[in-house]
Amino acid sequence: xxxxxxITIWYxxxxxxxxxxxxxxxxxxxxxxxxxxxxxxLTDRNNGIAEQIKTGGLSSVHLEGEALTIxxxxxxxxxxxxxxxxxxxxxxxxxxxxxKITVNSFYQSGSDVYKISSHNYITLxxxxxxxxxxxxxxxxxxxxxxxxxxxxxxxxxPFRKTLEALRSFNITERKQLELAPTTTKEFKxxxxxxxxxxxxxxxxxxxxxxxxENASHExxxxxxxxxxxxxxxxxxxxxxxxxALMADMQNAIEKLSRIxxxxxxxxxxxxxxxxxxxxxxCRIVKDQLALYEDRLSLKQITIQQQxxxxxxxxxxxxxxxxxxxxxxxxxxxxxxxxxxIVVTLTQQQLRISNTGLPPELPTDELFQRFKKSNQSAxxxxxxxxxxxxxxxxxxxxxxxxxxxxxxxxxxxxDKNVNRSEVVTAVKEQVExxxxxxx
Amino acid sequence: xxxxxxxxxxxxxxxxxxxxxxxxxxxxxxxxxxxxxxKLIAFSYDCILLDLMLPDGNGIDLLRSIKQDKINSGxxxxxxxxxxxxxVAGLEDGADDYITKPFHLSELHARLKxxxxxxxxxxxxxxxxxxISLDTNRMEVMVNDALLDVTxxxxxxxxxxxxxxxxxxxxxxxxxxxxxDQADDLANFDFVYQHVxxxxxxxxxxxxxxxxxxxxxxxxxxNSLKQA
Numbered sequence: 001x002x003x004x005x006x007i008t009i010w011y012x013x014x015x016x017x018x019x020x021x022x023x024x025x026x027x028x029x030x031x032x033x034x035x036x037x038x039x040x041x042l043t044d045r046n047n048g049i050a051e052q053i054k055t056g057g058l059s060s061v062h063l064e065g066e067a068l069t070i071x072x073x074x075x076x077x078x079x080x081x082x083x084x085x086x087x088x089x090x091x092x093x094x095x096x097x098x099x100k101i102t103v104n105s106f107y108q109s110g111s112d113v114y115k116i117s118s119h120n121y122i123t124l125x126x127x128x129x130x131x132x133x134x135x136x137x138x139x140x141x142x143x144x145x146x147x148x149x150x151x152x153x154x155x156x157x158p159f160r161k162t163l164e165a166l167r168s169f170n171i172t173e174r175k176q177l178e179l180a181p182t183t184t185k186e187f188k189x190x191x192x193x194x195x196x197x198x199x200x201x202x203x204x205x206x207x208x209x210x211x212x213e214n215a216s217h218e219x220x221x222x223x224x225x226x227x228x229x230x231x232x233x234x235x236x237x238x239x240x241x242x243x244a245l246m247a248d249m250q251n252a253i254e255k256l257s258r259i260x261x262x263x264x265x266x267x268x269x270x271x272x273x274x275x276x277x278x279x280x281x282c283r284i285v286k287d288q289l290a291l292y293e294d295r296l297s298l299k300q301i302t303i304q305q306q307x308x309x310x311x312x313x314x315x316x317x318x319x320x321x322x323x324x325x326x327x328x329x330x331x332x333x334x335x336x337x338x339x340x341i342v343v344t345l346t347q348q349q350l351r352i353s354n355t356g357l358p359p360e361l362p363t364d365e366l367f368q369r370f371k372k373s374n375q376s377a378x379x380x381x382x383x384x385x386x387x388x389x390x391x392x393x394x395x396x397x398x399x400x401x402x403x404x405x406x407x408x409x410x411x412x413x414d415k416n417v418n419r420s421e422v423v424t425a426v427k428e429q430v431e432x433x434x435x436x437x438x
Numbered sequence: 439x440x441x442x443x444x445x446x447x448x449x450x451x452x453x454x455x456x457x458x459x460x461x462x463x464x465x466x467x468x469x470x471x472x473x474x475x476x477k478l479i480a481f482s483y484d485c486i487l488l489d490l491m492l493p494d495g496n497g498i499d500l501l502r503s504i505k506q507d508k509i510n511s512g513x514x515x516x517x518x519x520x521x522x523x524x525x526v527a528g529l530e531d532g533a534d535d536y537i538t539k540p541f542h543l544s545e546l547h548a549r550l551k552x553x554x555x556x557x558x559x560x561x562x563x564x565x566x567x568x569x570i571s572l573d574t575n576r577m578e579v580m581v582n583d584a585l586l587d588v589t590x591x592x593x594x595x596x597x598x599x600x601x602x603x604x605x606x607x608x609x610x611x612x613x614x615x616x617x618x619d620q621a622d623d624l625a626n627f628d629f630v631y632q633h634v635x636x637x638x639x640x641x642x643x644x645x646x647x648x649x650x651x652x653x654x655x656x657x658x659x660x661n662s663l664k665q666a
Contacts, residue, residue: 213519217491220518221447224540228453231543234606234656235460244655247608254610257540291617294591298632 004152012141023133034122038101039084046105046116054109067120073113077106098123158182162191169198171205172272212267216260223257262382269389274316276394281320282311285345288324292332300338307345313413315394323390326383327352327409334407350411363400439554440464442483444474445516446492457543471495483511485550490517498527505532512553542611544602551601567600569646581646591616592637599650599660608657634658
């Protein structure tokens with residue numbers, strides 16, 4: 001529910017309650033005043049009648065049609081000379097209750113005590129009160145609703161502008177947030193806070209980016225020193241044992257450097273530092289396949305390609321190369337001698353299937369960093385993590401399945417594609433291929 | 439060949455100049471942009487090895503001023519940053535090649551040689567060693583004046599061996615040379631082994647001298663003194 005609607009509802013509710021309460025109080029006071037006036041009037045009339053009785057000037061003519069009774073009172077005169085009775089009488093003719101007020105006055109005339117009672121009806125009708133309540137409330141509600149929508153458009157506009165600015169805020173652009181000036185205290189505070197936060201985020205982002213680049217630089221240089229010294233050392237007169245030790249060292253340095261590079265790449269991917277452009281993905285797949293040709297033939301792996309033409313994707317070209325390269329090198333590394341690889345590229349997906357030993361880990365865990373099957377302890381264990389991260393950066397989904405001796409790695413270009421259908425289709429297709437091969 | 443090495447890390451600069459001196463190069467070292475500019479005014483060089491991050495400035499700026507002054511030296515950028523932007527910027531600004539740290543000295547040498555050849559500074563596109571000769575334009579190998587049928591990788595491998603002859607080349611160095619960034623796992627050693635084996639077989643079949651020998655545990659060496 002909109003904030004404005006909430007405020008309006010609350011406001012109307014409060015106004016309505018206040019109006020009902022004040023109405024009740026007003027009615028009560030009105031009734032009281034009315035009654036008091038009536039009692040005074042009736043008492044005064046009783047006194048007038050009594051006076052006339054005393055002077056003997058009262059005739060029955062005077063009393064004709066008057067709501068007045070004069071009775072003789074047996075007993076002494078009551079201590080309060082005037083009493084008031086109130087009761088509600090149902091009037092059959094007009095069909096409603098009437099409030100009847102009776103004033104009894106007692107007078108001593110010689111030895112006799114007279115009681116003069118006069119009465120009248122006062123009426124306060126509820127329906128008219130309710131009617132006037134409604135007549136007041138309706139225009140008030142209408143005014144509130146209209147005023148609220150008009151004023152909010154003006155009052156809340158800085159808030160909306162801030163929201164809009166936040167929505168379009170992109171930390172990788174490192175552009176400071178521009179917020180519209182406002183005179184409202186709360187919005188001023190909000191803008192100040194938002195500006196502070198985003199500026200801080202930009203600064204932190206720059207620091208992290210700088211750090212990751214510097215870390216890479218600072219690490220790569222000493223690594224280069226060690227590697228070059230080791231290479232010079234290898235060129236000197238060394239025996240076999242020393243050579244073996246140096247080879248181990250070189251392996252370790254190589255690996256260290258690769259892990260460092262991969263981690264830097266992952267950081268950059270997470271920071272969205274690669275600006276995508278429209279590329280011909282099919283071209284990149286072809287080029288990468290050509291680059292791996294010699295290794296495929298050396299391992300006697302047969303490769304089957306079903307590449308559709310004109311496949312365009314929106315991503316950084318270097319990332320596309322890394323993505324396809326990583327998948328292909330995985331398919332080769334985890335393959336068996338004389339195995340097979342099937343590469344399929346359609347508008348929806350890139351699929352690389354290869355023969356190989358069953359995975360030792362659940363297939364979805366292999367996308368995590370440093371998770372790898374033991375059979376290839378030589379790899380950095382970051383290849384698939386990079387694949388996953390590139391997919392995330394490019395709005396693709398990656399999926400890995402193992403089925404009957406075949407590893408399938410699938411990259412779906414469209415996130416909305418129904419994956420279960422595609423996966424079933426893939427299995428059928430690969431089974432066909434297997435049958436053809438055997 | 440005269441080379442100016444601009445690198446702020448003294449140990450690394452020492453390694454590079456050691457290696458290249460061993461190959462018969464004349465090396466001068468500069469550790470800062472200031473040093474380098476000074477040397478460039480006074481002398482001319484065939485090639486400049488240029489680190490990008492220097493204590494008193496950026497190598498890219500130095501590169502721009504080199505190109506502005508129309509200094510006709512080949513430029514090979516050495517950088518710890520494999521940031522794609524740096525690579526592209528460096529090449530756009532007129533660098534001839536780009537190598538990222540850490541690198542193998544043999545690789546650096548091969549790249550340097552390639553720049554030298556491309557610029558035709560020695561006026562030839564042939565690399566000849568005794569009975570083996572390579573045409574770097576056509577990427578062809580002749581053994582005893584007969585054309586040898588080699589794959590692209592085998593050609594690359596042989597050229598790499600001859601350029602770094604009498605040096606021990608580790609399997610990592612060979613793998614990196616053959617596959618570059620894609621030499622991403624050590625399983626590639628099997629492929630190095632097979633490529634070397636195939637190359638040796640082909641040369642021997644053409645009655646060529648088999649100069650390549652295995653250095654146990656480390657890699658291979660093109661032994662120029664080896665006689666059949």
